[in-house]
Amino acid sequence: MNGNGADGEVEPLRALVVRLAGDSGDGMQMMGELFSESCALAGHALCTFVDFPAEIRAPQGTLPGVSAYQLQFGAGRTLTPGDRPDVLLVMNPAALRVHLCELASGGTLMADADTFNESSLRKAGYAQNPLVDPDLRLRFRVADLQITTGTLLALADSALGATEKKRCRNFYALGVLLATVDLPREPVLRRIEAKWRNDEAVALANSTALCAGGEAGVKLPRRNVARSAPRPGHYRKINGNEAAALGFQAAARIYGKSIVLGGYPITPASSILELLARNGSPAVKTVQAEDEMAAAGIALGASWAGSLGISVTSGPGLCLMAEFLGLAVMAELPLVVVDVQRAGPSTGLPTKTEQSDLLMALFGRHGESPLPVLAARSPADCFAVVFEACGLALRLSTPVLVLSDGYLASSSEIWRIPDPDELLAQRGDAPVVPDGDYQPYRRDLQSLARHLAPPGEPGHEHRIGGLEKNEQGWVSYDPGNHELMVKLRARKIRNIAQRLPPLAIEGDKEADLIIVGWGSTYGAIAAAVEKLCAEGRPVALAHLRQLAPLPADLPALLERFPTVLVPELNLGQLALLLQDRLLRKVVPLSKVRGQPFTVVEICERVRELSRGRRTA
Amino acid sequence: MSTTVAEFTPQSYKTDEHPIWCPGCGDFGVLDSLYKSLAGLSVNPKDLVVVSGIGCSGRTPGFVKSYGFHSVHGRVLPVALGVKLANPALTVIGVGGDGDGFAIGGGHIPHTARRNPDFTYLIMDNSTYGLTKGQYSPTSPLGFQAGSTPYGSIEQPLNPLAMLIAYGATFVGQGYSGKPRELADLITRAIQHKGFGFVNILSPCITFYNTYKVIPPKIAEVPKDHDVSNRAKAFELALETDHVMLGVFYQTQRPTFEDGVAGVIKQAQAAGPPRLEAIFAEFS
Ligand SMILES: Cc1ncc(C[n+]2csc(CCOP(=O)(O)OP(=O)(O)O)c2C)c(N)n1
Ligand code: SF4
Numbered sequence: 001m002n003g004n005g006a007d008g009e010v011e012p013l014r015a016l017v018v019r020l021a022g023d024s025g026d027g028m029q030m031m032g033e034l035f036s037e038s039c040a041l042a043g044h045a046l047c048t049f050v051d052f053p054a055e056i057r058a059p060q061g062t063l064p065g066v067s068a069y070q071l072q073f074g075a076g077r078t079l080t081p082g083d084r085p086d087v088l089l090v091m092n093p094a095a096l097r098v099h100l101c102e103l104a105s106g107g108t109l110m111a112d113a114d115t116f117n118e119s120s121l122r123k124a125g126y127a128q129n130p131l132v133d134p135d136l137r138l139r140f141r142v143a144d145l146q147i148t149t150g151t152l153l154a155l156a157d158s159a160l161g162a163t164e165k166k167r168c169r170n171f172y173a174l175g176v177l178l179a180t181v182d183l184p185r186e187p188v189l190r191r192i193e194a195k196w197r198n199d200e201a202v203a204l205a206n207s208t209a210l211c212a213g214g215e216a217g218v219k220l221p222r223r224n225v226a227r228s229a230p231r232p233g234h235y236r237k238i239n240g241n242e243a244a245a246l247g248f249q250a251a252a253r254i255y256g257k258s259i260v261l262g263g264y265p266i267t268p269a270s271s272i273l274e275l276l277a278r279n280g281s282p283a284v285k286t287v288q289a290e291d292e293m294a295a296a297g298i299a300l301g302a303s304w305a306g307s308l309g310i311s312v313t314s315g316p317g318l319c320l321m322a323e324f325l326g327l328a329v330m331a332e333l334p335l336v337v338v339d340v341q342r343a344g345p346s347t348g349l350p351t352k353t354e355q356s357d358l359l360m361a362l363f364g365r366h367g368e369s370p371l372p373v374l375a376a377r378s379p380a381d382c383f384a385v386v387f388e389a390c391g392l393a394l395r396l397s398t399p400v401l402v403l404s405d406g407y408l409a410s411s412s413e414i415w416r417i418p419d420p421d422e423l424l425a426q427r428g429d430a431p432v433v434p435d436g437d438y439q440p441y442r443r444d445l446q447s448l449a450r451h452l453a454p455p456g457e458p459g460h461e462h463r464i465g466g467l468e469k470n471e472q473g474w475v476s477y478d479p480g481n482h483e484l485m486v487k488l489r490a491r492k493i494r495n496i497a498q499r500l501p502p503l504a505i506e507g508d509k510e511a512d513l514i515i516v517g518w519g520s521t522y523g524a525i526a527a528a529v530e531k532l533c534a535e536g537r538p539v540a541l542a543h544l545r546q547l548a549p550l551p552a553d554l555p556a557l558l559e560r561f562p563t564v565l566v567p568e569l570n571l572g573q574l575a576l577l578l579q580d581r582l583l584r585k586v587v588p589l590s591k592v593r594g595q596p597f598t599v600v601e602i603c604e605r606v607r608e609l610s611r612g613r614r615t616a
Numbered sequence: 617m618s619t620t621v622a623e624f625t626p627q628s629y630k631t632d633e634h635p636i637w638c639p640g641c642g643d644f645g646v647l648d649s650l651y652k653s654l655a656g657l658s659v660n661p662k663d664l665v666v667v668s669g670i671g672c673s674g675r676t677p678g679f680v681k682s683y684g685f686h687s688v689h690g691r692v693l694p695v696a697l698g699v700k701l702a703n704p705a706l707t708v709i710g711v712g713g714d715g716d717g718f719a720i721g722g723g724h725i726p727h728t729a730r731r732n733p734d735f736t737y738l739i740m741d742n743s744t745y746g747l748t749k750g751q752y753s754p755t756s757p758l759g760f761q762a763g764s765t766p767y768g769s770i771e772q773p774l775n776p777l778a779m780l781i782a783y784g785a786t787f788v789g790q791g792y793s794g795k796p797r798e799l800a801d802l803i804t805r806a807i808q809h810k811g812f813g814f815v816n817i818l819s820p821c822i823t824f825y826n827t828y829k830v831i832p833p834k835i836a837e838v839p840k841d842h843d844v845s846n847r848a849k850a851f852e853l854a855l856e857t858d859h860v861m862l863g864v865f866y867q868t869q870r871p872t873f874e875d876g877v878a879g880v881i882k883q884a885q886a887a888g889p890p891r892l893e894a895i896f897a898e899f900s
Contacts, residue, residue: 249892260701262694281890282881285701290727294694297687301667301698304685305706309698323688331685455683455699455706458662463631463678465686466670474633475678 015074017082022091032069049081075226093124114148154212175213240408247386262298296324306454334393352594353406377522380415448492508538528602626651642819645793669716673740690721750824777854838863
């Protein structure tokens, strides 16, 4: 390693970005999870990003088989996983080839030099060993680690076979890494013990490798990364899908409703189904349906019969649910569907993130079929948004779509566990059925929600379905009645806008430029806004949570800003919608590379726009 | 259930909505048999759920005093399953046409049969698409001439009974709308069956494919000595297509889906408190 290291550092670093990359068989995701867990336990704020190939096991050592995990950790607001890593740890040449271009200049490169042999170099497309390139050592601080030999040496006495011993490499590497940022090994040791409870030999080998890595790591320069001051409340690390699953469980509990989840496995939504299947509360029942039509049908049938029906899916599955969503609009029944978006169309890039289902969520049904659409802005926000969506669905008797995406699904941040009383305070109730004759389409005059009467009650027998009905619940082909009902259903949803809190503006409210974002891009946009304002370039930010109906105060608010910039991971879907509402051009910033925005990309576009304004 | 006092009569299940079917449609016979069967079983309308798909037959829930859900084309079975999961105490009956059940909704049949939820599924099989004006359906005979098959259907019809037996349904029977008394008995047995009770009901479409003259001469009863628990024999009977065989082909007992769900919840609870409770408990 070059330089005298960071041992003497006085000022702790506010944040550090670390990326771990290796073959998808190298256990990089587990290593990343364990590393970020250690950071969380030590009191670091953090934000993580996982990037793995679509194939479970792409050919070993090849470029498409590279799997990566990145996190930014430190103190204070940590909005993104970081643009470029300060530390890059690679387990093989392919990982170096894919990721070196993003290592910050002057950053630290840790590589398992043992793997840079002829055949691996060839698979990665290197003619020569890049680690011996003097130029590399000029640009970066290079730590040549011997992760493989180090692991094998430490496990010389182990009874495991050579292949099994090699599998412990990731723990050796983790040991190195923990030592360089001064994090204890104990939490990882506890995890190893729990995970391999039934396989003592493997547990011992992993622990041994971890400690050996730690011994090697202490010889490297150490970095002092700031930790957040302890705050009141209880915190845990959570990813978006975990948060969504907990949001549903919280809704079941707060609303006293049982939940029936009809689901069908699809990346990146499956883990919500799996988490809720493991749940163990009589309040949540899950079915893995035969397809997404069945999934939505099971959920809707359950909702009509008195539970809250929910489903979780991604774009292709949402397509199959469209007909049932239309029925849910017509029959006015609660239903919550989470669309964890991925890059499409069709199978697209199934493990990569995108925000390209917005227009489908808003308009992708036949007939006039409005429904509320909410989007989560961060992993932990998936909890709040799902909880809110359940409340809306139950109060207004309507299907609700929640948009998350592949990035939020697997990224983690630190989440303050809410107090049940806070959640209880947010609870609103559905209208109660008045005495007397039950009329299925009679409404609460305030919310316009219809009165629901699930089967089992004497005197409330009724028939509902997809045919247009009048207030009494009889099928009606009367043109006037249809028009009335279409407008009532639309008004019920539109009225939600009136009850939304005023839009929050971040950044500089007096700026000439406002960024309007939605969903998972919040972290990168907010970090960019902080940075731009700090460098004396005023920018404002309005980040939308409710996409349908749009907040009532949005048009007036945007009128104050000469320039409206709309960054999206699609070709301009919110931009299209805003232009329609505002009757004015907005500036889209599109990215469809299967990756989230970097902070720099947003900053650059803003700088360009303000340069343009000055010269115009 | 009381056997002395008739709490409910067939009349108890009529609604104010008059069936919109063509006079002479077989579905009238099915509806009457259903009323009779429900009265015989004294099913309280408050606990009765009728779920349907789309088609002429799909309008049935409108005509039965109950909680009725007229859903979308082909999705009777998932909706019925959702209802049962939300409230296992309800008596749930799914109804639909042969197009609804075997064409667009055919993908749900094997999985419902495997799961064995405790509800009844009545197919009103007229071997045509009534509501869309008489196109061929999965049970139309080879050579069936209609709007979309002007030169005759070139597809082999499917055999609903053999299909359901093969998929593992636990109750499989066939009835005919022209024999309402026998049909009512059959529906009763299907409702009483604990598990997925499937009844294929031949219910002619008088307007687009009048089979009132074709069916009766071919009718035969399932032999009195047929052992309904013998799956191979049931399959053999189902494959005998020279006759239209009426009665119960197959019946067996297996735990229901709802039982399974209850068992899973018990296991999960034994494994520890639900995660949310555990998290909330951290700070209480
Ligand atoms: C998704 C969808 N596709 C097509 C239709 C049109 N459609 C309505 S009923 C029907 C077929 C009806 O035939 P069947 O299910 O046999 O019932 P029957 O009318 O004969 O009782 C069709 C194709 C529809 N309602 N929905
Ligand atoms: S078209 Fe056929 S199936 Fe439909 S109501 Fe008329 S007779 Fe019955």
